[in-house]
Amino acid sequence: MGQFKDQGVAFKGFAICAFVVVILAGIKTASPIVVPFVLSVFIAVICNPMISWLTRHKVPRGLAVLVLMLFIVLMGLWLASIVGTSINEFSKQLPFYQDQLTAQFSWIVDELRALNIQISKEQLLAYFDPGIALSMTTNMLSGVGSVMANLFLIILTVVFLLFESNGFSRKMHVALDDPGMRLQQIDRFLHSVNQYMVIKTLVSLGTGFIVGLGLYIIGVDYALLWGVIAFLFNYIPNIGSIIAAIPAVLLAFVQIGPGAASAVALLYLSTNAIMGNVVEPRYMGRGLGLSTLVVFLSLIFWGWLLGSVGMLLSVPLTMIVKIALESSQGGRWLAVLVGDDIAEEQDEPQTCLHIEENEK
Numbered sequence: 001m002g003q004f005k006d007q008g009v010a011f012k013g014f015a016i017c018a019f020v021v022v023i024l025a026g027i028k029t030a031s032p033i034v035v036p037f038v039l040s041v042f043i044a045v046i047c048n049p050m051i052s053w054l055t056r057h058k059v060p061r062g063l064a065v066l067v068l069m070l071f072i073v074l075m076g077l078w079l080a081s082i083v084g085t086s087i088n089e090f091s092k093q094l095p096f097y098q099d100q101l102t103a104q105f106s107w108i109v110d111e112l113r114a115l116n117i118q119i120s121k122e123q124l125l126a127y128f129d130p131g132i133a134l135s136m137t138t139n140m141l142s143g144v145g146s147v148m149a150n151l152f153l154i155i156l157t158v159v160f161l162l163f164e165s166n167g168f169s170r171k172m173h174v175a176l177d178d179p180g181m182r183l184q185q186i187d188r189f190l191h192s193v194n195q196y197m198v199i200k201t202l203v204s205l206g207t208g209f210i211v212g213l214g215l216y217i218i219g220v221d222y223a224l225l226w227g228v229i230a231f232l233f234n235y236i237p238n239i240g241s242i243i244a245a246i247p248a249v250l251l252a253f254v255q256i257g258p259g260a261a262s263a264v265a266l267l268y269l270s271t272n273a274i275m276g277n278v279v280e281p282r283y284m285g286r287g288l289g290l291s292t293l294v295v296f297l298s299l300i301f302w303g304w305l306l307g308s309v310g311m312l313l314s315v316p317l318t319m320i321v322k323i324a325l326e327s328s329q330g331g332r333w334l335a336v337l338v339g340d341d342i343a344e345e346q347d348e349p350q351t352c353l354h355i356e357e358n359e360k
Contacts, residue, residue: 028305035309036150040157042313045197047072047158048165065162069155076151079228086225100254192323197316203280204234207271211244214267218260220252230268232312234275236299239292240315241272294318294338 027034047068054064212227220226226248233244245268253261298318302310310317318338325335 024305031306035306036154037157038306038313038317039309040154040161042197042316043072043154044158044161044165045194046201047162048194049198051162051165061163061166065159069159073151073155083225083228086222090222090225097251097254101250104253192326193320196319196323199280199283200235200316203275203283204231206279207231207234207275210271210275211248211267214271215248215252215264218252218263218267219256220248220260220264221255222251230271234272235312236295236315239296239299241268241276244268291338 050068051061051064054068055061208227208229208231211230212223215226216223226244229247230241230244233240236243245265248268249261249264252264295315295318298314299311302314302317304310306313322335322338325338326332
């Protein structure tokens, strides 16, 4: 009897794994449709608090959605035109920057030889190609830009989502058909996801603005482009700021010199230290942390599944999974495993409650 039971458990586990693989394969195959929808959902989640604020101040919901979407489209088109021009100019200058950076490596090799460290320039470039770090930025933004080609579809989806968002929570209660057991968990889950996305977006906007302004003052080319990259990559904690800083530091090193490169590195380091360790925990709570290993693995996984947009939204997507696990009794142990610190998880077992305490 026990043998049949063990076989049943093994078969159930195998069936679940096969079920997950089939779902992931379907999502990857349908990524041209899934990616714009995922992006629309995140934009709608970010815009929903503003729509709620306007409706509380007696503005009709339809008018509020229309005004907000018009503002977002105009700002998006203006920013896309400026960033697109910067990307085109940067792409044209990329071979020149690569040659200049390779020449700077010759100086580094000479300095190492003065310290009795024998290494050839070819050997150094074989292990580290500076062109990869520079071209990676344009490739990433080109992937995001290809998704934004479906701007009309994305905006329409966002509009419909915002119109439907008012009754989404009630629909979830009815769909689960268990309001007595799941009512608070559903509300906490929706509230936590909304709060996380809004706060993370505001912190990322602040990071991008400070970085862009600082690079403009230092005199680095394409300061607006690097500010936008800092905004996007700030959604990826720990390693996102490093990835965003590398091309800007290399460009400052080539364009101005080692002193400017050090100043740019200090700008990124201080900005991310203040925003990531002071501002963000103050409003978001410590319990939203993820393990550095989980951040790296989620970057690889979501990037493989959804492309460039998946890489940029890898941590928000993983955070939604983590919040959902925290909101369920059976999945809380897995949320602890993907968390940043066991002590913090034990002190604050539910992220959403900590957010509500911060609001008070």
